[in-house]
Amino acid sequence: MSRGAALRGRGFAVRRRTRRNRRPGPPGPYALLPILLLGLGSFSNLWQGETPNPWVGGAGLLAFNSLYVSVVFRGFDRKRRESATSYALLAAMGAITFGLAIGYGGNWLLFFPLFSLACGTILRGRQLGAGLTALAGCACAVAVWRGDHVSEPWTIGYGTFISGAVTAAILTLSETVTELRATRQELARSAVEQERLRFSRDLHDLLGHTLSVVVVKSEAARRLAPHDMDAAIEQITDIESVGRQALTEIREAVTGYREGSLATELDRARPVLAAAGIEAVVHRSGPPPAPQADALLGWVAREAVTNAVRHSGATRCEFVLDSASERVRLTVTDDGAGPSRPGGGAGGTGLKGLSERLAAAGGSLESGPGADGGFVVEAELPAGVRDGPGLRDTC
Known part of the structure; x- marks a missing residue:
């Protein structure tokens, strides 16, 4: 096997292990775009000429889809999600939703669940609960008033409420998971820093003391050597003992079990x-x-x-x-x-x-x-x- 083939084989194995060990991340805004297919029924009505004033309906459909994409993408950025612009876009989207549903009925009532989903990406807490409840009631009322949808009016209201609630719950859970991962990384980094600080302190205290003892006893041995060789040898023996003790203490400091x-x-x-x-x-x-x-x-x-x-x-x-x-x-x-x-x-x-x-x-x-x-x-x-x-x- 050539060197190039071997390198390619190792690279493929590394990429395969990386894909296998990679954890799934939180859903992105692109995951919510296919739900726009709920509007295919209204588009079919426009295409087949079953909708009066088709230019108005087409403009409304284009504006709704554009606003939906913009709102959904803003919903995945906390700073942009909580801005006044997001609420303004959501209000414009709500006006188009009510206008198309009241004016055309039928398949156009499905814009209520889509609008609710967009609300779930922007609203949180009490705003979300009150907004979805009011929106579901309005959707049910419009469906009863129009009376031309293939399903029961209460299903439109239920679908409107549940789509926004589930979306908000999933996004909130994803944000929590992301924050927990960031917190875990920060805790791991902090633990490494604390361990480095512990080791540096222990090493400073251990070596500072040990080297001071070695210097003092070496000076004593030097002074005693010309006059009392036995005492000088005793000091040198102490230096050996201190060195051995220092090795033991450094090993204990490295493992973190020195007491x-x-x-x-x-x-x-x-x-x-x-x-x-x-x-x-x-x-x-x-x-x-x-x-x-x-x-x-x-x-x-x-x-x-x-x-x-x-x-x-x-x-x-x-x-x-x-x-x-x-x-x-x-x-x-x-x-x-x-x-x-x-x-x-x-x-x-x-x-x-x-x-x-x-x-x-x-x-x-x-x-x-x-x-x-x-x-x-x-x-x-x-x-x-x-x-x-x-x-x-x-x-």
Whole structure:
């Protein structure tokens, strides 16, 4: 088989799969055009010369069909459908319908169902119900007055009402389906954006902390190597352990199942701060926080430790956990200069991301210079915070 034939065969298979997987869309205005065939009886009357003043009847038939096409196409565009022009065209169409039905009767009475169908494409709600009821009553009355139609007068009234009602119902359902599809696409796009945001935040917090620990321990190993090789090797071993732990955490962050805790982060923080020459002090009061609050506070502690190690030049870092029945508060205070940012602001990308995380859980995060110097990070959360919209993605 030639290369061209193979490409054509693959292209045909792709098109066939596309057609098979394509979902049917809502009906378009062209689907309502064949219904104009109901006017063939009146056209036959004109052709056979059975209609008096045929030029008037022909002009009315042409005007009705033109208005019908225009109204139907406008009915599939919400902005055009609700404009004053659509109602004006519908009124002109109604005047022609009544004129032809009253003047000629017989097959010309079938213009009432056609006019009702056009009403179903434009009118909605109470307007539609009142309009179709009045139109069906008028159609029935004209049929009784003329008395020259092949079917009973009530069938003209019923057909007039049901054609408009069914058309409006189908179009409303189609619009709803279209809106639901658009909403589903928007939700899918939003879910992707939230997942990207979660991953970027986790990656920033994980790598920022891990690389800071590696730098601090590498500096310690470099200082110790000329004097105490055993201590330097111990620092290098810690670097290996931190790297392995970082790989595990990154895998967990990618899969979205990473769960931390404040106690774990504080245990990891002690040797990191000690290697940087910072004394870690921890004070706890009250019952343990709920798991989700504990996980969020763990992120706060991690980011505070990272900033203290990288930016502060501190000698002491104090962690105070105050857990009450309604709120839980974690305050991290160091005696250093605080993290610096271009422009002189306090905090960084990590603290900003944490502020958004805590806000999504009903909490708050404040950071800045302390009253007695140093830098303070204070996080507060509801004591009973649980999983909620957007919270799982941030933990």
